[in-house]
Amino acid sequence: xxxxGLHLPTLSVQEGDNSIINCxxxxxxxxxxxxxxQESGKGPQFIIDIRSNMDKRQGQRVTVxxxxxxxxxxxxxxxxxxxxxxxxxxxxxLDQTGANNLFFGTGTRLTVIP
Amino acid sequence: xxxxxxxxxxxITKRGQNVTFRCDPISEHxxxxxxxxxxxxxPEFLTYFQNEAQLEKSRLLSDRFSAERPKGSFSTxxxxxxxxxxxxxxxxxxxxxxxxxxxTQYFGPGTRLTVL
Numbered sequence: 001x002x003x004x005g006l007h008l009p010t011l012s013v014q015e016g017d018n019s020i021i022n023c024x025x026x027x028x029x030x031x032x033x034x035x036x037x038q039e040s041g042k043g044p045q046f047i048i049d050i051r052s053n054m055d056k057r058q059g060q061r062v063t064v065x066x067x068x069x070x071x072x073x074x075x076x077x078x079x080x081x082x083x084x085x086x087x088x089x090x091x092x093x094l095d096q097t098g099a100n101n102l103f104f105g106t107g108t109r110l111t112v113i114p
Numbered sequence: 115x116x117x118x119x120x121x122x123x124x125x126i127t128k129r130g131q132n133v134t135f136r137c138d139p140i141s142e143h144x145x146x147x148x149x150x151x152x153x154x155x156x157p158e159f160l161t162y163f164q165n166e167a168q169l170e171k172s173r174l175l176s177d178r179f180s181a182e183r184p185k186g187s188f189s190t191x192x193x194x195x196x197x198x199x200x201x202x203x204x205x206x207x208x209x210x211x212x213x214x215x216x217x218t219q220y221f222g223p224g225t226r227l228t229v230l
Contacts, residue, residue, distance in 0.1 A: 043221035104156025
C-alpha cells in the first residue's frame with residue numbers, strides 16, 4: 001500500500017549550497033523550540049534549540065530563526081553536505097515548568113545531491 | 115557510549131503477546147520520556163518520569179500500556195495483548211531538568227516493534 005512517508009515535504013539541494021527548512025507551529029504559548037535530525041533507522045538527534053525570548057540562534061553550520069508573529073521557525077544549514085541527508089523535525093514545548101512533552105511536526109526530508 | 119540506550123532494537127511478536135522494552139537514560143538525567151513513532155510521522159509523546167514518579171500520560175497510552183521507572187534510573191515500557199496497530203518505533207529520551215537547564219531531550223535509537 002501507499003507509504004505515509006511519501007507525503008513528507010521534501011527538499012533537494014546541491015552539495016555545498018545552503019538549505020532552509022521551514023516549520024509552522026500552532027501554539028502561541030510555546031516557549032521553547034528544538035530541531036532534530038533523524039536518519040533512517042535511528043532516533044532523533046538534537047541539532048539546535050531556541051527559546052521564545054530569542055529571534056535567532058547559531059550553531060556550527062546551523063542557524064535557527066524564530067518569528068513569533070507568524071509562528072514560524074526555520075533551520076538554515078550552511079554548505080550542505082551529503083551527511084546532512086535525513087528527515088528534519090521541529091518540535092515545540094509548551095511549558096518548561098510543567099508538562100514537558102514535545103509536539104513534533106511531520107518532518108521534512110532533506111536530500112543532498114553530490 | 116554515554117548516550118541513551120534501548121533494548122531490544124527490534125522486536126517481532128504475534129498479536130496478543132506481551133512485550134517489554136527497556137531504556138537506559140543518560141547518567142544523572144532525572145527526566146525520562148517515552149514516545150511512539152509511526153512511519154512518516156514525527157514522534158508522539160506517551161509518558162514521562164521525573165526520577166521515579168510518572169508525571170504525565172498521554173491519552174495515546176491505553177490501559178494495555180504500562181511504564182515504570184522504579185529506581186529513577188532505567189525504565190521499562192510494557193505492552194500487553196499486543197495489536198497490529200501497536201507496530202511502531204518506540205523511542206526513549208532523557209533530559210536533565212532543573213532551574214538552570216533547558217531540559218533538552220536526547221533520544222535513544224528506538225525499539226522497532228512489529229506485531230504480526
